[in-house]
Amino acid sequence: MRKPVIAVTMGDPAGIGPEIVLKAIAKKGIRQSAQFLLIGDSSVLTRAARILKCKNYSAKDIYLVDLADAGSRKFSFGKTDKVCARAALRYVKLAIEFAKAGLVDAIVTAPVSKESIRSVDKAFVGHTELLAREFGVDKFVMMMAAGNLRVSLVTRHMSLSRAVKSLNQKDIYETIVLTGRSLKRHFGIKEPRLAVCGLNPHCGEGGEIGIEEKRIIRPAVMRAKRSLKRLVGPLSAEAVFYDGYRGRYDALICMYHDQALIPFKMVARDRGVNITLGLPITRTSPDHGTAFDIAGKGVADSGSMEEAIFLAAQLSR
Template sequence: MWNTASIDHKPLLAVTSGEPAGVGPELCVRLAARDWPMRPVVLGDADLIAARAAASGQKLRVREFAPDEPAQSGVLDVLHCPLVVAAQPGRLDPANAAYVLSLLDRAIAGCRSGEFAGMVTAPVHKGVINEAGVPFSGHTEYLAEQTGTARVVMMLIGGGLRVALATTHLPLSAVSAAITPAVLEDTLRILHRDLAARFGLAAPRILVAGLNPHAGEGGHMGREEIDVIVPVLERLRAEGMQLLGPLPADTMFVPHTLQQGDAVLAMYHDQGLPVLKYASFGGGVNVTLGLPIVRTSVDHGTALDLAGSGRADPGSLFAAVELAAQMARACSAHP
């Protein structure tokens, strides 16, 4: 349970403003225009965020967050974390990689202590963090490492779909070897558990994709279904899980099949996410399942070409804040 809330009794959500050269800071500015079920606190450099607000024509006041001050319309609460070097819209600088990671670390610490009910992340740029000499493959993997979580599951939500991934940021040539019986079983257990605990689905129904075209065509197009996927599904079905598959990925997303499930498990990143992003881009949400904390994120990148223009769409960030609040309430009701 959370041990900190604002004076208006709303639990707090940490919102990391992400890559300072990208659209994250100006998207966070837009949070001040709405009343939220939980109070968002933006983590970032207060001067940077104020400057992006001014540049985008947003009329608001940026103030240092204090839990004893009530939320106000037109006022953005910022937990100040200073930049390493000044940031220019659209111009990446590896010197600020440490700043970006410090936002994540502060949000994680606040969630684990109960200060925050959950965290929402604006986009970061993986390449510039790696250029700074820090191995970084994404938020999902970083959050798992920092919380000591052995396995997490990436799931995107939008357009009426929930799509989880058995593998995430891997080259396609490495996917087959990465889908082991242990990985697949752990992924399905985490997905099943969190659909129940964080989304209120008492008996989740999961559609499971095959890896190969036509789900292997009886072994003629690959044996991963026969050797790995089917045995795992049979074992978990025997425990009572409702699992349909392995299904050919090219027909899994037709309406008739989707009606039979509450979520889809795709075997790799570009098997499931193109469909979801086609259905919901700009309004989808990335969720990390399996963590001891609630974490949601936007479904898009840093959009360096839009940074500083004021034209970036805040729809995905707004959806991520709403979903984080819903998940946090569910976790509080069923710890």
Template sequence: MDNRQKPRIGISIGDTNGIGPEVVVKTLSDARILNFCTPVIYASAAVLQHTKAALKADYFNFVEVGTAHALVSRKVNLVSCIDADLPIETGTPTPFSGKASLSSLMAASADLKAGLLDGIVTAPINKDNIQADDFRFPGHTEFLTSYFDAADSLMLLVSGPLRVATATGHMALKDVASKLSEELIIRKLTILLESIQKDFGIQKPRIAVLGLNPHAGENGLLGTEETEIIRPAILKMKERGHLIFGPYPADGFFGVQQYKQVDAVLSMYHDQGLIPFKTLAMDNGVNYTAGLRIVRTSPDHGTAYDIAAKGLADETSFREALFLACDIIKKRTEV
């Protein structure tokens, strides 16, 4: 990206029957967004017009372009990639809305890979109805890691100085302990450290690592993963000169606000990290996929079918995801 240009941000629409279209329209209705980026929505005019009418958002406008090769500056661009006759059943997941979310994601990802975009913001998908022959992944993170040929990646939740990553991603809780290894912890910490340095500009980050078991295992009484896997990984990273601390009992760590003393936290599994994060930053949190050569962010909420197209969805998280993508793209160009 030329330093004089605004970043071109692709937006996959997510499940068309959820709140994705609503938070996208609400965010891009503020024309000031165009001072920071050139947004490119991957959907259809019918989906956007339906959402615009439902929200009575007469102030939302877009220009339809045939391809991302022909983007219009200072306009909200639309690349049509969804059937114009798509049945819209707001509030209900359907095979049609799942297929539409996949078409949008694939089109945006292809343009990102081709260099026509500088980053991507993904609206929420339904992880069940998006499944298809060419999509057998538990979520965006795993798909994008594969699509962009990365050896690994890291789910990193961001809200200002609060950054919480997960060592394991979308998997059943019963499988977490068997998945953990010293090598995995070291690999995830390495990605986290590099991202904090490259994407957030903190050259000597302080990282806290949570334990897996209650009370971080209580010296083996409540589990041995801390003594056999997590602590040895921390010690090896310390030997390499990194500021890595822990393992901490997760409840006490967040309870006494120790997260304020570090630049990032590595949790062991999804809910261990995301429950406290969303408690602290539900409205403005952002999901960032660290470790990829491309920039991808998303809001930290789901499809919320129960409130879709009722004007109740809060667009703050999506707006923050858009701004964070712009910030990281700029940060990377400065390196």
């Protein structure tokens, strides 16, 4: 069986991306899982390799696409930098070009700084939105996965007040259906067991402390049940996460970012993976950011990056 070809972007040169990429691809199991196109800057990787005391990051199963952007000038690990921001964005866009050309089976993205990239591209929201736009995808879903626990988000990176105001039946329905379809197609789960979280405490207590469950969420769930027989909800988020963690459900549908990410990260620790559902190609990433506070110190944990690569390889076969 042919190994999948995975494009791995280096992330923000000033963050922990170069370190966790090098740590991950140094692992024998990672190297055996796929062939790699590493997109980044050789001089930055060389700096990171010295910090990590890596002897060599090149091998027959790793091809470095060297874009000498940030490394051609001095920059400091741990600090936002416009040149680094442009470089990080360029790495991702090149990976997308490779994917469109059919040269890679999956993309794994190391962390970028949204703040930095917005200083050079005000339209940038995040990796997920950029990938969807470049691939011409209207409906996409951000899923987080760690072991038995998978969570899909109806709304993503926005204020809580805006998230509540923007909730609607259409988006909830499409998130449920796309999650179910992806679990069937990519994870091999014939009849996905999905649980939909309510928005309000105790699902609004019958309308006493919130009406979104009755007016918005429940109608979307009832519609989605036509194609997903093992779908339940809305259920109280405080109770359903434990069941998701224990494997009772294949995925949970969450209404807003922190409803999903706070409990998820407590469970996932350094093994969580971000997956973009709805793209014509597999895309994963670690579930953390650039960690500027520890960048360049050689102490960053590569566990989440390793899991992102393993999962990308698995989903691409």
